[in-house]
Amino acid sequence: MLASLLLSLTVAQPFQLGTNLPINAPHNAINHVECIFKQINVPFKLQKLPWLRAKREVQLNRLDGYFTANLLSQMQEYGELSAPMFLENWYWFTHADSASIAEHDLRYGVVRGSHQADWYQLSNRKIEVEVNTTQELIKVFKKQRVDRILLDLEEFEFNAVQLQIKPDEYTQTFYRYVPLGLFAANKTLKEFPDFLSAFNSHISNCSQSPFVLSKIEKLTLVNVLFEQIKQLANSDNVQQAVMKSNRQPLAQQDLDQLDNQWAQQVRDNTPILAERYLKLEGSQFLQVWQKQMQGVITEIIVTDKQGKNVIISEVTTDYWQGDEAKFLNMYQQDDDYYIDTVEFDESTKHFQVQFSVPIFDEKSQHIGVLILGVDIEKALSK
Missing domain, CATH: 3.40.190.10 (Periplasmic binding protein-like II)
Incomplete structure (x- = not known):
């Protein structure tokens, strides 16, 4: 609906976008933008412009936007930046x-x-x-x-x-x-209020690769956090909660049903099941531990060997982690940890990664997984 509406209104005058990238040479950013506009079925034209000129053209309402851009305070009143296309x-x-x-x-x-x-x-x-x-x-x-x-x-x-x-x-x-993205001008957003949400929804579909940490950054993250995370995995509160959950396995059908119920409640902003878990003694222990990390840790999930939530520090989007890389990689490889790709939280404007470690009992048996959300900028700044 949105795509057809935009097309009918702009087909005679395609969106005018500025960029300082070489237009005729293959470039990841240009390919990315072309893919997104094709997905939302909106025509556009590119103009190669220096950044100062592109910003000026947006300020004068002569340009619909420009890329790849970061959000400068001097431009905030003239438009809005898309979700990150690149970091x-x-x-x-x-x-x-x-x-x-x-x-x-x-x-x-x-x-x-x-x-x-x-x-x-x-x-x-x-x-x-x-x-x-x-x-x-x-x-x-x-x-x-x-x-x-x-x-x-x-x-x-x-x-x-x-x-x-x-x-x-x-x-x-x-x-x-x-974060670099498409800066959309106010005049464009006023005429097409849903344009930016449509654009953002196709960024990941058109991305050639996810955001990943460099080797140096992963090493820094491990040096800063790994020992503390291992201590948390070996704590009595975590160990007892996981062993108790492993004594109560669920059939896959029951897991799916609980996972669907949990996720639907979160979407409806009535997370009854999740809030019940937040009140558990082990979850309250995680909340205290997270607070002591001064914003570096954004969430903590403890799972049993089935991948179902055992204790949590924040409301999670789902109940069962068993089909996700942050859980599976701890059971399918022998590494001491797994660090997932970088994600951008639109609500907080922060970047985070999932840092997973296996949970072992006193007999060195693998009994669960500890998953932490890490504010990557705060962690690396340490």
Whole structure:
């Protein structure tokens, strides 16, 4: 219904979108947007524009949107950003020789017109050097004309290889994830109020790959959290709750029925079953433990060996975890942990991963799985 309505209203004048990406060359972001607009059956035209020009055109109501964009405070009144299509993983790269320099005396370099340049402007950072490409910036950095640069980790590593630079020559410090999406102008959203929700609903269908943590980030996450998580898995409250649940197995038909009932209640905003679980002594123990983690942990689920919920710290969307990767991978591989793909929580605007570890009894028998939602930015910042 929405797609046909949009088509009938815009077929004569397709959506006008700006991008600073090469239009004629294959590019993942352009392919992604093309796929989404095809899915919602809406025609559009691309204009190659510098970011400053694209923003200006949106402000003047001459453009329906632009991509890939991040949400800047100066643009909030002019439109709305879609759910993330891509994640940029921003890291600070600093010369070892610059470690002793005071923050306000550091010399920064940036690619002209980049998202980092926008951020520098908003944060009043002193820019020593502006260049046109990432490779130029890394060359300037290598020659120590600047002390520190801020780049997407994958982009830095790719260009460092091209320039025969070892990425580990410099101090790398995680800064933040930056969600990139389509910025839709107010005039577009006013005319088509359901456009952005339709666009967002097809992002995952058109994505070529999920958001995944780098090897460095996974290692950092393990170093920060693994020991504490193992201690939680071995705690009396968790052990007793799991062993009790394993003594009461359910037939698959009963599991499916409970799972459907639980999920429907959550969708109806009447989570009676889930709230009953939240009142259990073991669940209250998890809630206290989670609170002590100062926002790094967003939820905790303890399952038995069937994958059904035993105790929980938050209302979960479903009761049975037995068919999901966060459970299955703990039974189908011998690793000590499993870290799932990165997910974006639209309601909180936070990124999280599911961190799973097996639960063993005192005889080293695998009796369940401990699954934690981790606010990845807070965890990596530690």
